[in-house]
Amino acid sequence: MAILPIRVFPDPILRQKARPVKRVDDAVRRLVSDMIETMQSARGVGLAAPQVGELRQVITIQVPEQDAFAMINPEITRRDGSREVTEGCLSVPGYSGLVTRSIHINARALDENGGRFKLTAEELLAQAIEHEVDHLSGIVFLDHLIAHEELHKVGTSPDEPHWHDVGYTVYAQHAPTLARDFELVEVMNTVARLSRLNAESSLSEASYDLADGAHESDLHSHDHSHS
Ligand SMILES: [Zn+2]
Numbered sequence: 001m002a003i004l005p006i007r008v009f010p011d012p013i014l015r016q017k018a019r020p021v022k023r024v025d026d027a028v029r030r031l032v033s034d035m036i037e038t039m040q041s042a043r044g045v046g047l048a049a050p051q052v053g054e055l056r057q058v059i060t061i062q063v064p065e066q067d068a069f070a071m072i073n074p075e076i077t078r079r080d081g082s083r084e085v086t087e088g089c090l091s092v093p094g095y096s097g098l099v100t101r102s103i104h105i106n107a108r109a110l111d112e113n114g115g116r117f118k119l120t121a122e123e124l125l126a127q128a129i130e131h132e133v134d135h136l137s138g139i140v141f142l143d144h145l146i147a148h149e150e151l152h153k154v155g156t157s158p159d160e161p162h163w164h165d166v167g168y169t170v171y172a173q174h175a176p177t178l179a180r181d182f183e184l185v186e187v188m189n190t191v192a193r194l195s196r197l198n199a200e201s202s203l204s205e206a207s208y209d210l211a212d213g214a215h216e217s218d219l220h221s222h223d224h225s226h227s
Pocket of ligand 1: 088
């Protein structure tokens with residue numbers, strides 16, 4: 001595994017379209033594990049392959065309290081509802097802005113073994129998937145800003161911390177590689193209290209970490225340590 005350099009806006013690769021993965025092979029699996037390590041090192045909730053210089057349709061996602069996972073050739077098949085939410089991007093360090101995202105999405109993709117899976121996601125997980133899938137089309141969150149004035153240098157308003165409390169539900173359906181019918185293997189429900197953006201934090205540090213002040217006993221700081 002390796003930590004890859006993250007391309008930063010306005011690097012032109014962030015505006016290019018990624019190609020579908022034709023075959024999930026060892027090279028793709030290596031990219032996935034490098035992307036997961038890079039995402040965790042940067043403390044992001046998601047990463048898209050173009051952000052590490054690979055124009056392939058691969059994204060990795062990790063929301064608080066859940067394991068990281070990859071979506072290869074991801075497709076959002078349904079979007080419901082809308083909400084305004086503050087968002088940042090590892091390729092736009094130091095800034096966050098207000099964008100409109102879906103409340104609920106259905107998506108499908110391949111996993112790193114080439115197996116098909118579908119998932120439904122809400123709130124932060126839906127937002128992260130929408131954000132990363134956008135990257136595969138050369139779209140960055142700046143394109144979704146509700147108003148230009150809504151782009152903030154992170155941490156310039158220490159007196160006005162942004163709090164986000166989100167709940168999300170994941171219904172993951174993992175398919176055996178060769179099977180046609182999906183099998184429901186896990187249902188996860190959780191609520192995450194997200195961190196306050198403060199004057200000292202960089203955008204990556206401020207991105208969706210659990211708050212120190214979370215009072216629910218099952219909420220604790222996400223341990224990003226890894227080998
Ligand atoms: Zn991004």
